[in-house]
Amino acid sequence: MTDALFTGLSALALYAGWRVFRVDSMVRASFWLMISFIAVGGIGILLSAPYIGVATVFMMAVEMTVMVIFMVMFMMNPAGLNPMMMVHQHRFSIGAGVVAFAGMTAATLLTDLPSNPVAAGKAVVHDLGIELLGDSMLIFETAGVTLLATMVAAVVLSARTGRFGDAVEGSVPPGLEPGGTPAGRVPEKSGGHHHGSHGDGRSDHAHHHEGHDHDGGGHDHAGDKEKHA
Amino acid sequence: MAVGGTPVFVAAGGGILGAVEALRLEPALTPVATPRAAQVLLVVGEQRPSDRIALARIHAQLVEPRATVWWRTDRLSGFDLGTRAPESVSDAAAFISAQATQSDAEAILLDDAPPNPWEGIGPHGQGGKGMMGGTPYGRPMAMTSDDLRDGLSLDAYTATFGPYLTQWPPGLIMETTLQGDVIQSARIVEAPLAQDVLAATPHLELARLLRLLELPALAERLVRAALANPSRAATGLARAVRWTGVLSAIPAGLGRDERGGDVRSRMAGRLHALAAGRPAEPAAPGDVAAMLAGLEWHEAALVLASFSIDDLRRAIVSPAVRMAKDAA
Amino acid sequence: METLLTVLVLTGIFVALVLAAYRASGPRCSPWPQRLPFLGGGEADTHAWQRYHVRFYTMTLVFIAFEMEMMFMYPWAVVFVEEGLKALAEMGMFLAILSLGILYGWREGIFRWQ
């Protein structure tokens, strides 16, 4: 029975993963990917990892929702009203796929995998908690700092509103004295390449053009500047 | 309004809103907000001849078998469907409810054709071309334009809304451009229609706001009080409405009128009027279309409902009147 | 395994119920005028599907980071009583770090409609 479920879920994961690239709608593509992950989460439960398995479903539902929001926002023809090809660079991707498949298969088949079945009724979640508060505490706290950095970066890159007002004019800090030159470093005018509109993944034209005018500022400055670079 | 009555979509015209509120209370009927949920299209009050097409669209959107009933109004010319209900409220309710099961199915008045030809056109037969071109499934796709708020130029969705949106004043037609749920620009095509005296009582004005704040039961209580005696001071009722926290649910500074009042202060004014048993003070909305630009859809609906229909009508010069003025 | 089977069976039951309800329904084809989306009598220029201008996108990114962190808290909750103050202190520190992110976001005004 477990074998049948494992096979079924694996097949579902593969089928859903394949559908991701065959449907026209961004919404459908994202949620097919979610179904694929849910199947993997189910396999996690089968493998006596009840926490990781269920948490995968939980996280992927949330993440795919957010992905849908951004995909629909920035992709042309998000609902696939005009059918389109989701796959680019066919030859390269076929090659990469074959190589990756061969490599992973080889790794799986050639490795002497340990057989270490988890005893039924072992308190895996409890052990995970002890691990987080014991040896892995540093890793755990580092994850906290990393996630903080993620949050700050996300806000810096995508928020329009800033603490001094809208990003286009307000992200320049006020002068040290009324009417004085803006505090902080002044962006150097250099002909270097620009970041920004690539970095934050926006496909919108107005920002792209602005990028040429404000060139170069992005490197030296606090994130506020990047917003309109 | 009973939960289990015959679902009715009310297409309200002019001079009728108070009577409609009385009809909504009939247990035989359940007024619904969309024709997809309705069995009967109830056309009430004075109708503009120009709204015939809009009415035909609503009629087509009804679930089959369609039935149309006219109440306290004459059939529009070119809309020769349906029957007339008796004048009195309770007779009308029974009549309408009976129509839902008795009437033969009515035919749709509009042509059965997509807005643009598409079938079999294009590489996949869906009527489109390329990524964004053509008219896939009969309609073009939205195109990008600039945004008021955050500078991201994403797709703009332009449509005419009204005149039969139940959450708006009856008769109001606006051509609205949205990006997401934020109104980019609004152009008023037709002003709301003038309504009866009962519709201008603070009870009914508050009831319209409360429905938008998802408090329909309390709104019905206000309607019942208004039908019993609109000029009696309803202090307890005003307090009950206040205690739900409606005022703090509305953002401060929303929809500033020419006297500096906002939705919250106008609603508070209505509550005072309700408690004192007098009509609410009139307000001067100024340029309504400009006021709605930049607002989220729900906020915009609240702004519209926070003015009395007379205030809105005074502020909106209907295009026909404007043209007459220009000519003079 | 039982969990998976149960969830699968329950899902099957509900999907079957809904499909059965559609099967029993009245006429199914809609003529073109009936298909027009409801706009209170008005008509739209374009399809409603669009590059939808979301007004809370920054909030969703912060949310994902926060959600990720919350996932650490489930195993923590299991051993909390056992480990006592140590667990409280560690999680307090962790949450304090992440609260900085929320505070920063709030200060930058991301929890509003952009």
Add this chain to the structure above:
Amino acid sequence: MSLAAFPFLAFFLTLGAVLAVVLDAVARSALAGAPAGRYLAGPLRQAAMRLSGQLVTTEAPDRANWRLAPGWYGALAAAGLAVVPFDEGLALVQLPTSIVLWGAVEALVVVVVFLHGWSPNAPFPLIGAYRYVATGLPVMLPSMFVLIGAALPARSLDVLAIVESQREMWNVVRQPLGLLLLLIVGLSLTLRGPMDYADSADLAGGSSAEDSGPARAMWQAARLAMLVAFSAMAATVFLGGYLGPLLPGPLWLALKTALVLVLMVAATHLLPRMPVSRMVTFLWVVLLPVSFLHLLAAGLVAL
């Protein structure tokens, strides 16, 4: 797994939904000052009419997702209710992490409601769908804090253990704030009253504005099923579930579920709904810090 729980689950879903319909109608007409009506026969008649009605489509919908959304929603309600023990050891799903499974159900509800609003390709449902994502995502944070708080004294993520940990004292006494926060989450999960951002009145019914006939009936039924599942879950986590003297366990759970239902129905009709931007700010700036404090208090009490 105990299969004996299945009839209980079916009973709870059907009888609970009927009770919810009646409570809703009674509360509504009482608050409206309306004369007594047919609180059960009326809604049932309407549902029967809908079920035999026409299934209208729009110009170019995502048909599969639109039609299946009510089924997914109902399935999520059932899966959520499956982790609730009806008596000692009598839960359909017995998993050491069943409280996380409930969390996954909450997350998937956001997906399903979004799909329901996205699929008709019409403006009002579309706006409703996005609004729901805006509030449905952040409201999950208080929910997680509250459920983790309830897991602290139980030292387990298993709902069965959480019930057993309440033998001495119900969680609502230890963590009074938690029930309040969880009710807000429940209003959002079931699209009701102050948290009804998907099917709002200002959007003519929002995500269900284009639903007709059986699709509308099934969506409303699924909402009721979710309401029952949530109420049973809240009663289990905060009111001691099946625990109680004299009466049999399932009956206790039913009584407590009914109590939560009453609270939910009252909140639906008595609290206003803010515009969505205000609610998003409220969720992050007020509710999230409150949940922090709640967890801190719950932790100190548990030690």
